[in-house]
Amino acid sequence: MIDISESVMQLLLALIVVGPLLGAAAALLPAPPGLKGKTPDQAVLRHGVTVTGVILLAAIVLALGFDHDHPSKMQATTDISWIPALGIRIHLGVDGISLPLLVLTALLTFLCALYSYFKMPSGPSPKAFVALVLVLESGTLATFAVLDLVLFFLAFEMVLIPMYFLIARWGGAGRQAAAWKFILFTLLGSVVMLLGLLLIGVKAGTFDMVALATDNGRGLTTSVQVIAVLAIGIGLAVKTPMWPLHSWLPDAHTAAPTVGSVLLAGVLLKMGTYGFVRILLPVAPDGMRTFAPYLAALAVIGIVYGSLACLNLARQGAKGDLKRLIAYSSVGHMGFVLLGIATMTPTGVNGALFANIAHGLITGLLFFLVGALKDRAGTSDLDTLAEQGGMALYGRAPRLGGLLAFAAVASLGLPGLAGFWGEMLALFGAFEPADGLSRPAFLVFMSIAAFGTLLTAAYMLIVVRRVCMGPRGHETPALADVHGYEFAAWTPLAALTVLAGLWPAALLGLTDPAVQKLLAGGLK
Template sequence: MSHHAMQILLAGVVVLPLIGALAALLPAPPGLKGRNPDQAVLRHGVTVTGVVLAASVALAAGFDHGAPARMQAQTDISWIPALGIRIHLGIDGISLPLLVLTALLTFLCALYSYFKMPAGPSPKAFVALILVLESGTLATFAVLDLMLFFLAFEMVLVPMYFLINRWGGENRQYAAWKFILYTLLGSVVMLLGLLLVGLKSGTFDMVALATDNGPASQLSHTVQLVAVLAIGIGLAVKAPMWPLHSWLPDAHTAAPTVGSVLLAGVLLKMGTYGFVRIALPIAPDGMHTFAPYLAAFAAVGIVYGSLACLALARRGAKGDLKRLIAYSSVGHMGFVLLGIASMTPTGINGALFANIAHGLITGLLFFLVGALKDRYGTTDLDRLAGRTGAALYGRAPRFGGLLAFAAIASLGLPGLAGFWGEMLAMFGAFKPAAGLSRPAFLTFMALAGLGTLLTAAYLLVVVRRVCMGSKETAEQDALAAATGEGATAGVTPGPAAATTTATAPTAVKELAPAVPDVAPYEYVAWAPLAALTVLAGLWPAALLGLTDPAVQNLLGGGS
């Protein structure tokens, strides 16, 4: 494909969702009304995200796979000459997979919402917000100017805030405020760091800054330290790195299903992507100084996230399944940060791989948990699982099987996508870059290894409690929960128990409805994620072949 066509495609991918968002707010043209205006606008969302996905796949097809380290499809126009800010877009092997993942997840979310619109205000606003969110995320991965990166990074906050605040579950206002305050505070500090780099080096252009003897090599050690600290705090809040993670479980628990999928699948990646694209190549000395601390926080985050999940998974803990998966994200993103902190090609490739794998697997998990909530009306593990288990295998075998598949992929089973990123990140920590303390990194690697064991433990507990159990007991438990008799209903002799047992067959039918299995539209929305999880697990070279040359280039300094 010609360079010019690639330029247009990349610009189109970033700008199309914005135009689509504006169009979504206008009244539907007379020919496209559909059954009702709500349906028309949801269909519009599917169409726009579908076109963007097609364009991003075309970009990937036209991408010169022989030179993934080179920036391709570049557009470079002066925008604010007084400040030297340019509209500079481009993709390489690091950003291309993230771009396609974003387009895919947003399309699947739009498709899912077409059939299952979350309860809340007008669908018009919902579709417009999803499209603005998509545009901001795609821009974050495609821009090559520090100021534009900051703008795109911030642009995502507003739609996400409204999605949580207006379409979310309980405690949504608190969660939305916490989300926006945390990320805004982090971003203010990040802006100062980006301005410092730009003003000290004389350019905001990421490609120029990342070259070997480019403007960034003039930055003194102190400037690099301050820049990495400031930029790193903003990125770490987004990633989220332990102890700056506490906005995440609240935001996830309150967000609507589609919001959770995009938050986990795409938004968290912006933080780790920023480390690889900005901090590593532009301020390598500063990164080198902070790497052991970053790795230490990452290792603590891995163990902390897993322990929090174990605590939520045990019986009687009133654990919320959405909250549990949110905490699992803290652990999984810990692996990504550990890989980046090792500052080795192995570790960074592992981090980028784990980024994509986490987007696929956790996106699927949040879809499934959202669907579980639609079916049972709750994500509280104790209410779902009752005494023996929710018996999903017996009541909705395909749904139970998919949930077990996603959980096992998430715990890093070899042959599925979750395994490679974590393993490579730990390999990176096993032999960190020259000048980093090896004993310290070996300790972090051991902690990460412990984290994988704990991850397996809590995910298997979840599978046991949600998927296993006998159908009859599960139905009695559902009945008991619904009538408020507690778990003893039908067990203790007495008038209450007698009536419950007598009316049980009819009451069970009313109060413990049959759990519908996977609907066709759910298959369409979830199957691509499951298929890609298997594909990436069996053929990791497809992704690593893209990222590796680009990573070597970043670490060695581009020409």
């Protein structure tokens, strides 16, 4: 760790939030300043790599300068009055909960920009593509950094339009319908969420999330908390996505370009569960306790439903799309995150936060790999890929096949890889839920979720068998193995998956003190 003054930390966090917006504006200029390329398209794509690289570097320096001895303390804070009449402030800060999500967002966006520099998806001008990716990055980073309910809502909504256009303009078949479904679901959820946020702000007399968390719901009646959790929870659940509000996700992932799928799964889905942890758990603990059993029930239904949907798509003759399969797997994985949150215990919430990061790394890698497979084979249809002895990736492109198998076993929660710890801690949290919650009910939820892990292993191993194994036919053409730029974009995700699996204390050491502080009032 390095010693950095608080003022420099404040500037770094401001740069991380605002920098991508400035980069997006610069990308739309006739020529990105200071950058030259063989063509204008190459110049603007290089500009995207440069800006996201600077933001990633700033996030890493912020993480290095973070006081790891006090991760529960808000650091790099900026608190400026913005709209005094409404009590709205520009309040930024990071703690052990938000810091890993900031770094994950900056990393995934940089890797997507790097990948797009060499493999730009077909569609309109790269200028618009780069600008949209940067606006998306700014909105996501702001969501994890702001500490005002109104600013949180604005940042939460800021990502919708860029993702809509990324799907609608650079996506594949069915992209228009998928983009409309995405925007309608999320906007309708957000309208309800805004009402809940305003209710909390008006009744508590402040929109400041730190003050609200410190008060721990004492300034809000139980009925207000229940209404607020219901309203805000619906908006967050759509973005998570929670069953049965998930139906936009498979269509969006199937139609989205590769980098759109990576950012959607790796970053955007985390915004919903982050809102549960940052806002609802500390601000409305009584309301959360009321809805926790229902949230846990819907979470485990999502785990089993997502796994069964994947098993159906993976079977021979189902004409299952691999991107769609991974999208349904996300419904199951985010179910574990919601189950951990619903336990309202430090163990469960830490598991949820760990599973969030693990899902971002592993599913981001899976979507990169399936995108590369689709580029090579011209399809992501599992039956087509498995015809005539299968893709036999181990024989035709061994590095690509090995990476796909690695990502698959990481996704099914193999011990020693990142996917294991979050799911295990969520199950442990359900084994001993918070006071006031029915332990017998949560033991049932835990058992169902544990059964879901077996289903996850089943469909992932079927995918590996059908795509990676099998005899290579004599007339089967060769496949290009992993390219250099793909290796550069994928290696950090694979390495961090292993690192988080072997050294979970690095992440849990950040989140646990912050979670303990967050839940302290609610656990009394």
